[in-house]
Amino acid sequence: MSILSVKEVTYIYKSKYQSVEAVSNVSCSFDTGKVYAIVGHSGSGKSTLLSLLAGLDLPTKGEIYVYDKPMSSMDRDRYRRETASVVYQSFNLFPLLTALENVTYPMELRGVPVKEAKEKAKALIASVGLEERIAYQLPLMMSGGQQQRVAIARALANNSKILLADEPTGNLDSANGKIIIDLLEKLAHEKDYAVIIITHDMGIADRADIVYTMKDGKLKA
Numbered sequence: 001m002s003i004l005s006v007k008e009v010t011y012i013y014k015s016k017y018q019s020v021e022a023v024s025n026v027s028c029s030f031d032t033g034k035v036y037a038i039v040g041h042s043g044s045g046k047s048t049l050l051s052l053l054a055g056l057d058l059p060t061k062g063e064i065y066v067y068d069k070p071m072s073s074m075d076r077d078r079y080r081r082e083t084a085s086v087v088y089q090s091f092n093l094f095p096l097l098t099a100l101e102n103v104t105y106p107m108e109l110r111g112v113p114v115k116e117a118k119e120k121a122k123a124l125i126a127s128v129g130l131e132e133r134i135a136y137q138l139p140l141m142m143s144g145g146q147q148q149r150v151a152i153a154r155a156l157a158n159n160s161k162i163l164l165a166d167e168p169t170g171n172l173d174s175a176n177g178k179i180i181i182d183l184l185e186k187l188a189h190e191k192d193y194a195v196i197i198i199t200h201d202m203g204i205a206d207r208a209d210i211v212y213t214m215k216d217g218k219l220k221a
Protein backbone atom coordinates (compact mmCIF):
# COMPACT_ATOMS: atom_id res chain seq x y z
CA MET A 1 0.00 0.00 0.00
CA SER A 2 1.31 3.47 -0.90
CA ILE A 3 2.02 5.98 1.84
CA LEU A 4 0.06 8.60 -0.15
CA SER A 5 -2.71 7.89 -2.65
CA VAL A 6 -4.45 10.69 -4.49
CA LYS A 7 -7.84 9.62 -5.83
CA GLU A 8 -9.66 11.78 -8.37
CA VAL A 9 -8.71 15.00 -6.65
CA THR A 10 -9.93 18.39 -7.83
CA TYR A 11 -9.18 21.71 -6.17
CA ILE A 12 -11.03 24.89 -7.03
CA TYR A 13 -10.06 28.34 -5.75
CA LYS A 14 -13.31 30.24 -5.37
CA SER A 15 -13.57 33.97 -4.99
CA LYS A 16 -16.43 36.40 -5.37
CA TYR A 17 -15.59 37.01 -9.00
CA GLN A 18 -14.23 33.78 -10.39
CA SER A 19 -13.32 30.21 -9.67
CA VAL A 20 -10.09 28.60 -10.82
CA GLU A 21 -9.77 24.84 -11.13
CA ALA A 22 -6.11 24.56 -10.17
CA VAL A 23 -6.07 20.75 -9.84
CA SER A 24 -8.33 18.71 -12.11
CA ASN A 25 -9.26 15.13 -11.35
CA VAL A 26 -5.73 14.03 -10.41
CA SER A 27 -4.97 10.46 -9.35
CA CYS A 28 -1.50 9.25 -8.42
CA SER A 29 0.36 7.54 -5.62
CA PHE A 30 3.66 7.89 -3.79
CA ASP A 31 5.76 5.20 -2.12
CA THR A 32 8.55 5.43 0.42
CA GLY A 33 12.09 4.88 -0.83
CA LYS A 34 11.55 6.85 -4.01
CA VAL A 35 12.17 10.35 -5.35
CA TYR A 36 9.29 11.87 -7.32
CA ALA A 37 9.54 14.99 -9.43
CA ILE A 38 6.46 16.99 -10.37
CA VAL A 39 7.27 19.27 -13.28
CA GLY A 40 5.20 21.73 -15.26
CA HIS A 41 4.88 25.35 -16.28
CA SER A 42 4.11 28.11 -13.84
CA GLY A 43 0.41 28.13 -13.01
CA SER A 44 -0.10 24.45 -13.85
CA GLY A 45 -1.20 23.60 -10.29
CA LYS A 46 1.98 22.12 -8.77
CA SER A 47 2.01 24.18 -5.58
CA THR A 48 -1.71 23.63 -5.07
CA LEU A 49 -1.23 19.86 -5.33
CA LEU A 50 1.67 20.07 -2.88
CA SER A 51 -0.42 21.96 -0.34
CA LEU A 52 -3.06 19.22 -0.59
CA LEU A 53 -0.39 16.54 -0.07
CA ALA A 54 0.85 18.53 2.94
CA GLY A 55 -2.65 18.60 4.41
CA LEU A 56 -2.72 22.41 4.36
CA ASP A 57 -6.00 22.27 2.48
CA LEU A 58 -8.59 19.63 1.61
CA PRO A 59 -9.59 18.78 -1.97
CA THR A 60 -12.80 20.30 -3.33
CA LYS A 61 -13.55 16.83 -4.73
CA GLY A 62 -11.87 13.45 -4.31
CA GLU A 63 -9.72 12.23 -1.44
CA ILE A 64 -6.09 11.78 -0.44
CA TYR A 65 -5.28 8.69 1.60
CA VAL A 66 -2.35 8.27 3.98
CA TYR A 67 -1.99 4.50 3.71
CA ASP A 68 -5.68 3.63 3.96
CA LYS A 69 -6.74 6.59 6.05
CA PRO A 70 -8.62 9.46 4.38
CA MET A 71 -6.91 12.79 5.01
CA SER A 72 -10.33 14.43 5.52
CA SER A 73 -10.87 12.31 8.64
CA MET A 74 -7.43 12.96 10.11
CA ASP A 75 -6.07 15.56 12.50
CA ARG A 76 -4.09 17.38 9.82
CA ASP A 77 -2.02 19.47 12.23
CA ARG A 78 -0.82 16.22 13.69
CA TYR A 79 -0.24 14.81 10.19
CA ARG A 80 2.08 17.76 9.52
CA ARG A 81 3.86 17.32 12.83
CA GLU A 82 4.31 13.58 12.54
CA THR A 83 4.01 12.36 8.96
CA ALA A 84 4.79 15.02 6.37
CA SER A 85 7.29 17.88 6.28
CA VAL A 86 7.54 20.66 3.75
CA VAL A 87 10.64 22.45 2.49
CA TYR A 88 10.16 25.69 0.55
CA GLN A 89 12.14 27.56 -2.09
CA SER A 90 12.61 30.48 0.30
CA PHE A 91 13.87 28.22 3.16
CA ASN A 92 11.44 29.80 5.67
CA LEU A 93 13.76 29.55 8.66
CA PHE A 94 12.92 31.55 11.77
CA PRO A 95 15.23 34.56 11.29
CA LEU A 96 15.82 35.26 14.98
CA LEU A 97 16.73 31.67 15.86
CA THR A 98 20.08 30.00 15.30
CA ALA A 99 20.30 26.91 13.10
CA LEU A 100 20.31 24.74 16.21
CA GLU A 101 17.23 26.48 17.60
CA ASN A 102 15.43 26.21 14.25
CA VAL A 103 15.98 22.46 14.21
CA THR A 104 15.18 22.02 17.90
CA TYR A 105 11.92 23.93 17.65
CA PRO A 106 9.66 21.23 16.12
CA MET A 107 10.91 18.73 18.68
CA GLU A 108 10.12 21.12 21.52
CA LEU A 109 6.59 21.46 20.11
CA ARG A 110 6.29 17.68 20.32
CA GLY A 111 7.43 17.73 23.93
CA VAL A 112 10.86 16.18 23.43
CA PRO A 113 13.04 17.10 26.46
CA VAL A 114 15.34 20.05 25.70
CA LYS A 115 18.61 18.18 26.16
CA GLU A 116 17.55 15.30 23.95
CA ALA A 117 16.19 17.69 21.31
CA LYS A 118 19.51 19.58 21.23
CA GLU A 119 21.53 16.40 20.83
CA LYS A 120 19.30 15.20 18.02
CA ALA A 121 19.39 18.61 16.32
CA LYS A 122 23.20 18.59 16.38
CA ALA A 123 23.22 15.14 14.79
CA LEU A 124 20.74 16.26 12.13
CA ILE A 125 22.80 19.35 11.31
CA ALA A 126 25.84 17.13 10.87
CA SER A 127 23.82 14.66 8.79
CA VAL A 128 22.99 17.31 6.18
CA GLY A 129 26.71 18.01 5.82
CA LEU A 130 26.98 21.25 7.80
CA GLU A 131 29.90 22.08 10.07
CA GLU A 132 29.18 22.34 13.78
CA ARG A 133 29.85 26.09 13.90
CA ILE A 134 26.84 26.67 11.59
CA ALA A 135 24.60 25.43 14.43
CA TYR A 136 25.23 28.67 16.33
CA GLN A 137 24.65 31.05 13.41
CA LEU A 138 21.54 32.99 12.47
CA PRO A 139 20.07 32.35 9.00
CA LEU A 140 21.23 35.79 7.84
CA MET A 141 24.84 34.72 8.29
CA MET A 142 24.49 31.61 6.15
CA SER A 143 24.57 31.06 2.40
CA GLY A 144 21.38 29.96 0.64
CA GLY A 145 22.67 26.41 0.36
CA GLN A 146 23.44 26.30 4.08
CA GLN A 147 19.99 27.70 4.92
CA GLN A 148 18.29 25.09 2.77
CA ARG A 149 20.27 22.34 4.50
CA VAL A 150 19.14 23.68 7.88
CA ALA A 151 15.55 23.73 6.57
CA ILE A 152 15.92 20.07 5.57
CA ALA A 153 17.42 19.19 8.97
CA ARG A 154 14.42 20.88 10.58
CA ALA A 155 12.06 18.92 8.32
CA LEU A 156 13.78 15.70 9.41
CA ALA A 157 13.41 16.60 13.08
CA ASN A 158 9.79 15.53 13.13
CA ASN A 159 10.41 11.88 12.17
CA SER A 160 8.09 12.14 9.22
CA LYS A 161 8.21 9.70 6.30
CA ILE A 162 7.06 12.14 3.64
CA LEU A 163 9.26 15.01 2.53
CA LEU A 164 7.61 17.56 0.26
CA ALA A 165 9.76 20.18 -1.43
CA ASP A 166 8.51 23.13 -3.50
CA GLU A 167 11.34 24.27 -5.79
CA PRO A 168 13.97 23.44 -3.13
CA THR A 169 16.83 24.54 -5.39
CA GLY A 170 15.05 27.55 -6.92
CA ASN A 171 17.17 30.08 -5.01
CA LEU A 172 20.46 28.18 -5.25
CA ASP A 173 23.34 28.04 -7.70
CA SER A 174 23.86 24.73 -9.47
CA ALA A 175 26.60 23.48 -7.12
CA ASN A 176 24.45 24.03 -4.03
CA GLY A 177 21.41 22.73 -5.87
CA LYS A 178 23.27 19.50 -6.52
CA ILE A 179 24.16 19.14 -2.82
CA ILE A 180 20.47 19.46 -1.93
CA ILE A 181 19.36 16.94 -4.54
CA ASP A 182 22.08 14.49 -3.47
CA LEU A 183 20.79 14.83 0.08
CA LEU A 184 17.12 14.35 -0.87
CA GLU A 185 18.04 11.33 -2.98
CA LYS A 186 19.97 9.80 -0.08
CA LEU A 187 16.99 10.33 2.24
CA ALA A 188 14.73 8.44 -0.15
CA HIS A 189 17.09 5.62 -1.05
CA GLU A 190 18.86 5.08 2.27
CA LYS A 191 16.37 6.33 4.87
CA ASP A 192 13.20 5.26 3.09
CA TYR A 193 11.50 8.63 2.82
CA ALA A 194 8.92 9.37 0.14
CA VAL A 195 10.52 12.48 -1.39
CA ILE A 196 8.27 14.60 -3.60
CA ILE A 197 9.95 17.52 -5.35
CA ILE A 198 8.24 20.23 -7.36
CA THR A 199 10.70 21.64 -9.82
CA HIS A 200 11.29 23.55 -13.03
CA ASP A 201 14.75 22.06 -13.22
CA MET A 202 14.90 19.21 -15.73
CA GLY A 203 18.27 18.19 -14.24
CA ILE A 204 16.43 17.26 -11.05
CA ALA A 205 13.66 15.55 -12.96
CA ASP A 206 16.30 13.41 -14.69
CA ARG A 207 17.48 12.15 -11.32
CA ALA A 208 14.04 11.34 -9.94
CA ASP A 209 12.78 7.76 -9.89
CA ILE A 210 9.38 8.83 -11.15
CA VAL A 211 8.40 12.00 -12.99
CA TYR A 212 4.89 13.42 -13.16
CA THR A 213 4.08 16.32 -15.46
CA MET A 214 1.35 18.82 -14.64
CA LYS A 215 -0.44 20.77 -17.30
CA ASP A 216 -3.54 22.91 -16.73
CA GLY A 217 -4.23 21.13 -13.44
CA LYS A 218 -3.97 17.65 -14.96
CA LEU A 219 -1.23 15.17 -14.14
CA LYS A 220 0.38 12.61 -16.36
CA ALA A 221 3.10 10.09 -15.60
Ligand SMILES: Nc1ncnc2c1ncn2[C@@H]1O[C@H](COP(=O)(O)OP(=O)(O)O)[C@@H](O)[C@H]1O
Nearest residue numbers: 013020022040041042043044045046047048049
Ligand atom coordinates in the same frame (compact mmCIF):
# COMPACT_ATOMS: atom_id res chain seq x y z
N1 LIG B 1 -4.82 31.65 -3.59
C1 LIG B 1 -5.24 31.54 -4.85
N2 LIG B 1 -6.42 32.08 -5.25
C2 LIG B 1 -6.86 31.97 -6.52
N3 LIG B 1 -6.18 31.32 -7.49
C3 LIG B 1 -5.01 30.77 -7.16
C4 LIG B 1 -4.46 30.86 -5.84
N4 LIG B 1 -3.26 30.22 -5.82
C5 LIG B 1 -3.08 29.76 -7.07
N5 LIG B 1 -4.11 30.09 -7.89
C6 LIG B 1 -4.27 29.74 -9.30
O1 LIG B 1 -4.26 28.32 -9.42
C7 LIG B 1 -3.52 27.92 -10.57
C8 LIG B 1 -2.40 26.98 -10.12
O2 LIG B 1 -1.46 27.70 -9.32
P1 LIG B 1 -0.22 27.01 -8.59
O3 LIG B 1 -0.70 25.78 -7.92
O4 LIG B 1 0.45 28.03 -7.76
O5 LIG B 1 0.67 26.60 -9.85
P2 LIG B 1 2.25 26.33 -9.95
O6 LIG B 1 2.78 26.03 -8.60
O7 LIG B 1 2.35 25.19 -10.92
O8 LIG B 1 2.85 27.59 -10.53
C9 LIG B 1 -3.06 29.19 -11.25
O9 LIG B 1 -3.98 29.50 -12.25
C10 LIG B 1 -3.09 30.21 -10.14
O10 LIG B 1 -3.30 31.49 -10.65
Ligand SMILES: [Mg+2]
Nearest residue numbers: 043046047048
Ligand atom coordinates in the same frame (compact mmCIF):
# COMPACT_ATOMS: atom_id res chain seq x y z
MG1 LIG C 1 4.36 26.97 -7.55
